[in-house]
Amino acid sequence: MSEERYLTVALGKGRLARRAMQLFGRIGISCREMEDARTRKLIFADEEHKMRFFLSKGPDVPTYVEYGAADIGIAGEDTILEEGRKIYEVLDLGFGKCRMCVAGPASAMEKLQHRELIRVATKYPKITRDYFCKKKHQTVEIIKLNGSIELAPIVGLSEVICDIVETGSTLRENGLTVLEEVVDLSARMVVNQVSMKMENERITALIERLKKASQEEA
Ligand code: PRP
Numbered sequence: 001m002s003e004e005r006y007l008t009v010a011l012g013k014g015r016l017a018r019r020a021m022q023l024f025g026r027i028g029i030s031c032r033e034m035e036d037a038r039t040r041k042l043i044f045a046d047e048e049h050k051m052r053f054f055l056s057k058g059p060d061v062p063t064y065v066e067y068g069a070a071d072i073g074i075a076g077e078d079t080i081l082e083e084g085r086k087i088y089e090v091l092d093l094g095f096g097k098c099r100m101c102v103a104g105p106a107s108a109m110e111k112l113q114h115r116e117l118i119r120v121a122t123k124y125p126k127i128t129r130d131y132f133c134k135k136k137h138q139t140v141e142i143i144k145l146n147g148s149i150e151l152a153p154i155v156g157l158s159e160v161i162c163d164i165v166e167t168g169s170t171l172r173e174n175g176l177t178v179l180e181e182v183v184d185l186s187a188r189m190v191v192n193q194v195s196m197k198m199e200n201e202r203i204t205a206l207i208e209r210l211k212k213a214s215q216e217e218a
Contacts, residue, residue, distance in 0.1 A: 008054070010069070019096065059079050074189055075188060081183070083126075090207050103165065103171050118160060119157070143158055
């Protein structure tokens with residue numbers, strides 16, 4: 001019975017989806033149509049393996065998975081932590097590695113060390129709150145932004161930011177520096193809790209094959 005049903009995979013649009021599809025390709029699962037860079041289609045199928053893939057905004061992946069609109073999702077750990085959805089995180093895919101950091105001008109270090117009441121700009125209010133309140137026990141004012149977070153301390157909106165650092169070049173080119181490390185991040189595979197029970201055999205086999213392929217890639 002389970003072989004009849006499509007397994008649906010939600011992918012965060014962009015680089016993450018491309019890397020994920022490369023990995024699926026290594027275990028023989030692919031959607032040729034998806035490789036056409038001009039396509040505006042959002043949903044694709046591998047008929048042979050009864051798999052469907054759709055492209056959503058990265059932060060929406062855990063939502064689709066929690067509600068069962070997707071059985072499986074591939075999303076950054078940043079998104080998973082921020083969304084706090086009821087889903088199983090089953091595999092670190094080993095790509096999309098970066099760090100969530102508190103950053104700012106070097107002069108802000110003292111304010112952090114003295115646990116002063118500072119403003120923190122971020123796209124990730126939950127991760128920021130958990131870090132400062134639960135881990136550091138420092139009271140901060142969190143300002144939610146939607147991008148170009150590095151601007152905030154430069155124009156005086158906040159003392160520091162809590163954001164993703166990958167190569168570090170955005171910080172460097174804007175005269176900012178990493179002040180504290182919050183958490184290491186990478187792409188993860190997540191699974192709907194009901195799907196994990198109902199399609200356990202197929203999903204477990206898929207996890208094992210992807211795990212092996214990602215280890216070989218590393
Ligand atoms: C992300 C992140 C940093 C930058 C870090 O931004 O928010 O700004 O990448 O990368 P780096 O360390 O390699 O310079 P993104 O490009 O996603 O755009 P955004 O500013 O609109 O969020």
